[in-house]
Amino acid sequence: MDELRMIAGGPCRSDDDKCGNGDCPTVYATPEPGMLAIQGYDVIHPTPDGESVVLIPEDILKEAARARGWL
Template sequence: MMLRWLAGNGSCKNGACPTLWGTENGDYVVQGYVITDRHRLAELNLPDGESAVVIPAAVLEGYFRAQG
């Protein structure tokens, strides 16, 4: 899967900052902070094989502003 940077902290030096990526299929990959709080995870009721991450609103807002 080829990824292209769409939005995030462009000055991030180590690549470990929340980021929105696009794929060649037109899908999105979100890189963010893993949710580890048991109560939040229970609310999500995730099936096996799925995970959840937190991505700052500014990352998505920056992407949508650039699209507008």
């Protein structure tokens, strides 16, 4: 997907690296209205072709909601 814009999460600070790898789950705004792209942890759960389920920390979703003006 082209033109993703990070709105929450992203590179972790050394004092807040919940992921332990320097790159935390991230929420991106997309060019498609109403759609967000999510970078997160793989989970094993059956999904239709082309779909995934990812885990992200709750605080990242709250940050994304604030960035979108929802909170």
